[in-house]
Amino acid sequence: MRRLLGGARTDLSAAAIRNWSAYGGEECPRCGAFTGSNLLRTTPSSCPSCAACPPFDFARSLFVYGGCVREGIRAAKYGRRPVAAEALGERLFEAIRGKWSDRFPDAYRPTVIPVPIRPMKYFHRGFNLPALVGRALAALAGWPYSPLLLRRSGGDSPQAGLRLDAREENVREAFRVPAGARMPACVLLLDDVYTSGATAAACARALKTAGAGHIVVLTAARAVL
Ligand SMILES: [Zn+2]
Numbered sequence: 138m139r140r141l142l143g144g145a146r147t148d149l150s151a152a153a154i155r156n157w158s159a160y161g162g163e164e165c166p167r168c169g170a171f172t173g174s175n176l177l178r179t180t181p182s183s184c185p186s187c188a189a190c191p192p193f194d195f196a197r198s199l200f201v202y203g204g205c206v207r208e209g210i211r212a213a214k215y216g217r218r219p220v221a222a223e224a225l226g227e228r229l230f231e232a233i234r235g236k237w238s239d240r241f242p243d244a245y246r247p248t249v250i251p252v253p254i255r256p257m258k259y260f261h262r263g264f265n266l267p268a269l270v271g272r273a274l275a276a277l278a279g280w281p282y283s284p285l286l287l288r289r290s291g292g293d294s295p296q297a298g299l300r301l302d303a304r305e306e307n308v309r310e311a312f313r314v315p316a317g318a319r320m321p322a323c324v325l326l327l328d329d330v331y332t333s334g335a336t337a338a339a340c341a342r343a344l345k346t347a348g349a350g351h352i353v354v355l356t357a358a359r360a361v362l
Contacts, residue, residue: 147216149218151223151224151227154209155227157200159199159232160201160359164198166195169359170184170186170187171198193326193353194352196334196354199232200357201361202358202359210357222272222273226272226274227273227277228357229355230274246281247353248283248321248325249275249280250283250324250326251270252328252340253268253284253288253289253312255290265284274327287326287340287343288313289311290311296336301362308339313343314344322350323350324352324353325352325353325355330359331354331358332360
């Protein structure tokens with residue numbers, strides 16, 4: 138019960154989310170790791186995420202997952218407050234048209250596909266935050282939105298409770314594309330938080346296997362490991 142009520146007083150208004158500070162330092166050109174962060178122990182030339190050759194073309198995240206951002210995203214998810222989604226979609230769209238415009242030219246028209254949550258989690262929570270953020274972003278950008286093109290099977294453990302080295306194993310077979318689905322060539326995979334990259338990689342593999350050609354991963358926040 139405490140978990141459900143957690144963060145009930147956290148301010149998730151659009152005005153509050155507009156005040157969240159976007160990460161302003163250098164990022165790994167490929168996986169988007171926050172390489173300029175004082176908190177990060179890696180350098181661009183030795184990005185551990187890229188050493189594993191992630192199966193997507195590039196990834197970007199807007200906020201460091203900490204402080205009011207971490208509190209806000211947790212309050213939205215665990216406190217069942219989907220209201221944060223619209224403002225998060227706006228912040229991502231603003232970055233796409235602003236700081237990331239070199240990677241997102243006007244002619245780029247991906248299909249937005251949110252990372253799905255486990256069915257039981259959806260049943261309890263009543264919504265999937267990445268799906269709502271993705272819908273808001275797609276509406277602002279005028280991009281296609283396909284929330285049902287990627288499915289998550291039950292049975293895997295919640296990633297948040299696992300050690301980093303167990304996360305990849307946990308989600309390796311967790312995602313699938315329905316048989317016969319028409320996969321767009323260009324996909325923007327949207328999630329709320331990028332932690333180990335295991336979820337993004339597992340989703341990207343499933344999408345590639347189903348025929349996606351170009352995959353960009355976009356997350357609201359990124360954990361600094
Ligand atoms: Zn990298």
